Amino acid sequence: MSSTIKGRNFAVSGMFFMLGLCFGSLSSRMATIKGELSLSDGVFGSVLFAMSAGVVLSLPVSGWVIAKLGSKLVGVAAITLNAILLLLLPFASSVYQLAILLFMSGFSYSAVNVSNNTQASLSEAISGKTELPFFHGIWGLAGFVGAGLGALMVGQGISLSVHFGVITAVTLVSALTCWQFLHDRPGLEQSGRAFAIPDRSLFNYGLIVFCSMACEGIMYDWSVVYFQDVVSPDRKFVGVGFMVFMGAMTAGRLLLNRFVDRFGIKRTLQWSGMLTSIGMLVTIMHPSLVSSIIGFCLVGLGICTVIPLVAGAAAKSSSMAPSSAIASVLTIGFLGTLVGPPLIGFLSEAVGLRYAFIVCLVLAIGIIYRAGEIPEQSWGRK
Structure with a gap:
């Protein structure tokens, strides 16, 4: 039983790590993306707002879908989509394509974020101990790793497509591994209304x-x-x-x-x-x-x-x-x-x-x- 709990917590940690790794990797190469499309500061700021809009608009939708389908399925599907979008970003040839990809990236990011927090709350419910801060710490640690790898790639002159290709491959393999061990507790996740005005x-x-x-x-x-x-x-x-x-x-x-x-x-x-x-x-x-x-x-x-x-x-x-x-x-x-x-x-x-x-x-x-x-x-x- 103890080994099963540890395996599930390891999988939840893996999901937080992958989300932080993708986030840190993307953040570390924003200047490269801006430069390759020769965008002004104003235009680039507008493009980044599309990502923020995707994050915010995704939240209520993600909560509703997860309540219906479960955080395990939605989380793995969303991190897979987020990784694939990362792979596609270097091939954006216009500001409109970049804005659409970043909007979708923000949208999928929120879906993983809500799924991960739901999974972590299940770990807390089972253990009776506080677990969420640790899992969020894993996200922060992964962000450091992603940013550090990005700085290394920039220093070595590695292209965006190669850099993001490596991160995507690692994420997809890790997501498949985590799928086998994540919490699958529909009875707990689907209790209460899927959509309601917050009390x-x-x-x-x-x-x-x-x-x-x-x-x-x-x-x-x-x-x-x-x-x-x-x-x-x-x-x-x-x-x-x-x-x-x-x-x-x-x-x-x-x-x-x-x-x-x-x-x-x-x-x-x-x-x-x-x-x-x-x-x-x-x-x-x-x-x-x-x-x-x-x-x-x-x-x-x-x-x-x-x-x-x-x-x-x-x-x-x-x-x-x-x-x-x-x-x-x-x-x-x-x-x-x-x-x-x-x-x-x-x-x-x-x-x-x-x-x-x-x-x-x-x-x-x-x-x-x-x-x-x-x-x-x-x-x-x-």
Whole structure:
């Protein structure tokens, strides 16, 4: 029995790893794709919005389909499609073809994401322990591997088609292997309604994820610019803040499962908001190299647990099927990634980038406040 559980957890980890590997590989070659089609910054930004639109529009659809067909089937089919789309991207010969492929890539990404979180919630239900942060840590680790391989491919002058061909082959073989071991529990996955308006509890979870993902989006898009323009270190240290932030997020997700089991998810989320707040205050009040590195590390450690913990809580909803509940929460959350980064740009024009980052402080306080609205008894673990 124990070996069976380990095999299923290994397969779930494999699905998270493949999703992160494809994501990191694509992100690492965006500049190459832009250059090969000779796209301006404005046009390329519009093309990237097509990918974001695919991610957001897919979420409610994915939740409904998974509730009907199961996360095992949808997850493996979607990661297969995502890998094939990666293989096709180097052959896009126009901005329209690229936009369509990226939209479909975002759409399939969300389907895998919801499927993976549903699978991980099944692992939690069986073990009675917190598992989701660890699985999300595997995604982050895979993203590092994908980005590192991408940098190596760029340095060696390896073409997009060869690079993405290797990643696609690895993903397809891995998906076939994982298929044999993934959870297949239709009775648990199809309980509750496949589609419904989120109740008050789910909406509150969604607001928590909105604050978290808006902050994450700001860090992804603006942290390097913040270091360059505000911290102003030696050129070789410009990217170190983002690396520390990502490293802290990954390490936190891999290591904090037992903390959550001991102190409960509600208290963990409140501490997450506090760490993020402190990290932002440190770097805003004293934006030197050392203090900003410490601040970005605290932000990464603070924000890392929010999405996996809330996804796990949503999967326990009594009003919706697990996949649909996860999708509804993530739909609200992903709106934060669309709002946060542009807001920083507007505020930076008015008050400067340093003080525009106060938005992250406000979002962190929002996490603390909304976590306080969660009933204690629904989150505590014994």
